[in-house]
Amino acid sequence: SQQGEEDPQALSIQEGENATMNCSYKTSINNLQWYRQNSGRGLVHLILIRSNEREKHSGRLRVTLDTSKKSSSLLITASRAADTASYFCARGTSGTYKYIFGTGTRLKVLA
Amino acid sequence: ETGVTQTPRHLVMGMTNKKSLKCEQHLGHNAMYWYKQSAKKPLELMFVYNFKEQTENNSVPSRFSPECPNSSHLFLHLHTLQPEDSALYLCASSQVGTGSTEAFFGQGTRLTVV
Numbered sequence: 001s002q003q004g005e006e007d008p009q010a011l012s013i014q015e016g017e018n019a020t021m022n023c024s025y026k027t028s029i030n031n032l033q034w035y036r037q038n039s040g041r042g043l044v045h046l047i048l049i050r051s052n053e054r055e056k057h058s059g060r061l062r063v064t065l066d067t068s069k070k071s072s073s074l075l076i077t078a079s080r081a082a083d084t085a086s087y088f089c090a091r092g093t094s095g096t097y098k099y100i101f102g103t104g105t106r107l108k109v110l111a
Numbered sequence: 112e113t114g115v116t117q118t119p120r121h122l123v124m125g126m127t128n129k130k131s132l133k134c135e136q137h138l139g140h141n142a143m144y145w146y147k148q149s150a151k152k153p154l155e156l157m158f159v160y161n162f163k164e165q166t167e168n169n170s171v172p173s174r175f176s177p178e179c180p181n182s183s184h185l186f187l188h189l190h191t192l193q194p195e196d197s198a199l200y201l202c203a204s205s206q207v208g209t210g211s212t213e214a215f216f217g218q219g220t221r222l223t224v225v
Contacts (some may be wrong), residue, residue, distance in 0.1 A: 033213060042113065042201055042216035043154075088154070090214075099144070099203075099214050100169060101154040 005102050006089055012108045017078040023089030024069075029035040031092040032065055032088045033099070036085045043088065046074075081111040112142040112209060115137040117180035117202050124192065125225055131218050138161030138199060143185040144214065146201040154201070160208055192224045 004022050008025050023032065031050045035043040049056045049065045053062065056063045062075040076083055086104040093100075115136045124130050132133055141194065146156040159167035160179040174196075176188040199221050203214040 035216075040199065040219070040221065042115070042117075042218045043214075044113070045215070046215040048213055065189065069203075070126075093211075097158060098156060099205075103151075105154045 005093060006105045008105060009103065010108070012107045012110065013079055015079060015081055015105055015109055017079055019079050019083070019109070021074045021087050021107070023035050023072045023074070025072075025089075025091050025102075026070065027091070027093070029067070029091045029093055032063075032093060033090045034061075034063060034072075034074050034092060035088045035101075037088065037104070038085050046087075048092075056086070076107075079109045080108075081109050083107060084109045113215045113217065114214050115202060115204055115217040117200075119216065119220060121221045121223075123223045123225060124189070126192060128192075129188070129190040130208070131189065132200055132222075133204075134185040134217055135200075136183055136185075136204040136215070136217060138204055138206075140204040140215070141204045142205050142207045143179060143181055143182070144205075145185065145187050146203065148199040148201060148219070158187075172204040175210075189222075190213050192222075194224050196213075197222055197224045 033048045034046045037043045047058045047063050049063050049106045060077045065072045086106050088101050090099040090101045118133045141162045146186050147155045149198040157171045159175045174191050178186040199219045201219045205214045
């Protein structure tokens with residue numbers, strides 16, 4: 001399968017804690033993107049990290065990329081109940097414009 | 112509001128019906144996509160259009176028929192669907208150029224086939 005795999009599949013934490021989600025993929029990438037989906041809604045782009053980057057920050061989000069291990073992680077610091085959603089990684093490959101998504105991590109932040 | 116609008120938001124149809132899903136993007140993008148999202152499955156890429164030309168058809172059954180009359184509009188025509196086709200259908204758009212950029216998604220159409 002070309003699809004990425006996120007783990008864990010589900011994560012439940014207390015408000016204020018950090019949440020870490022991981023993504024693994026099998027083929028080479030041009031970039032890796034993280035998206036968020038609230039229940040039954042469309043996906044919203046969070047952050048894009050290019051293959052020549054190792055770490056990127058956006059507000060409370062921190063993304064790392066290890067191309068040698070073909071893996072990425074998304075860290076949400078000081079989580080809030082409003083962060084409850086599903087989070088997906090998507091591979092972007094050069095020469096095509098397909099976005100291949102994984103199965104997602106369902107995050108639940110308890111108030 | 113992402114700039115990608117899908118209609119209808121919900122659709123219930125019988126297996127013998129014919130219906131169409133509509134997607135419109137106001138972002139000036141040159142690529143549009145249809146994805147299918149079923150419970151506990153990864154998002155499945157169905158079709159990709161780049162500059163109105165279909166560039167991807169991921170072995171989608173012929174009961175799903177896409178149409179892209181211009182770079183701002185994308186349709187998915189449905190006929191003789193099966194109950195297992197019930198899912199959330201998501202439209203997305205992006206600007207294809209040098210390297211990949213982010214995709215913008217619509218809110219989806221929740222389709223139920225009865």
